[in-house]
Amino acid sequence: MLPRIQNLLKSLEVTRETFWNIHEETGKFLNLLIVSQKYKTVLEIGTSNGYSGIWLAEALSHTKGHLYTIESNLKLRFHLATENFKKSGLSKYITQIPGHAPQAIPPSTAKPKKFDLVFFDATKHEHISYWKLLKNRINKSGTIITDNAISHKKELTQFIKEVQKNKNFTSVILPVGTGLFIAIKN
Numbered sequence: 463m464l465p466r467i468q469n470l471l472k473s474l475e476v477t478r479e480t481f482w483n484i485h486e487e488t489g490k491f492l493n494l495l496i497v498s499q500k501y502k503t504v505l506e507i508g509t510s511n512g513y514s515g516i517w518l519a520e521a522l523s524h525t526k527g528h529l530y531t532i533e534s535n536l537k538l539r540f541h542l543a544t545e546n547f548k549k550s551g552l553s554k555y556i557t558q559i560p561g562h563a564p565q566a567i568p569p570s571t572a573k574p575k576k577f578d579l580v581f582f583d584a585t586k587h588e589h590i591s592y593w594k595l596l597k598n599r600i601n602k603s604g605t606i607i608t609d610n611a612i613s614h615k616k617e618l619t620q621f622i623k624e625v626q627k628n629k630n631f632t633s634v635i636l637p638v639g640t641g642l643f644i645a646i647k648n
């Protein structure tokens with residue numbers, strides 16, 4: 463990773479709690495997953511100020527892929543993310559989508575129809591609605607990852623049960639950061 467990007471990530475970690483950013487080890491995990499699996503199309507729900515997006519887009523700069531990232535806070539966080547993406551030099555790998563998921567999820571009639579990785583990091587009680595829209599839009603061996611699977615276990619129980627019922631996915635919870643629920647398309 464370029465020192466400029468490493469330094470930017472370090473500077474953003476100071477305000478991690480203010481912007482509800484993922485932990486550094488979660489960023490590293492997502493970055494390594496994308497590079498090792500050669501994932502190209504990634505959708506993130508919950509951009510905040512772009513911290514996780516930089517980890518995702520840095521990996522996509524190696525796989526020549528692209529990140530689509532949705533943020534509903536248009537007063538502040540959406541614009542802070544635009545600035546941080548510019549500072550990272552990774553803007554060309556990123557499309558920011560303003561709006562509230564699930565409505566703001568790009569339709570399957572547009573490109574990309576399917577994703578290699580979808581990262582859920584927004585309002586917990588809405589995850590089932592994201593899942594319903596996206597479960598058939600994951601490429602084979604692609605992954606849906608949800609943050610806070612351990613820290614917000616109770617809020618995510620119903621969603622996790624719903625995913626576990628689906629025979630097309632195999633899932634696990636890993637103690638990375640606040641806990642990652644990982645569901646891989648068989």
Ligand SMILES: C[S@@+](CC[C@H](N)C(=O)[O-])C[C@H]1O[C@@H](n2cnc3c(N)ncnc32)[C@H](O)[C@@H]1O
Pocket residue numbers: 481482483484507508509510511512513514515532533534535539561562563564583584585588
């Ligand atoms: C936990 S923070 C995301 C942190 C970010 N992924 C990171 O680690 O840098 C959640 C963000 O999702 C946004 N959000 C919440 N519900 C949303 C929704 N339904 N659609 C889009 N964004 C949403 C919030 O405004 C907030 O900025």
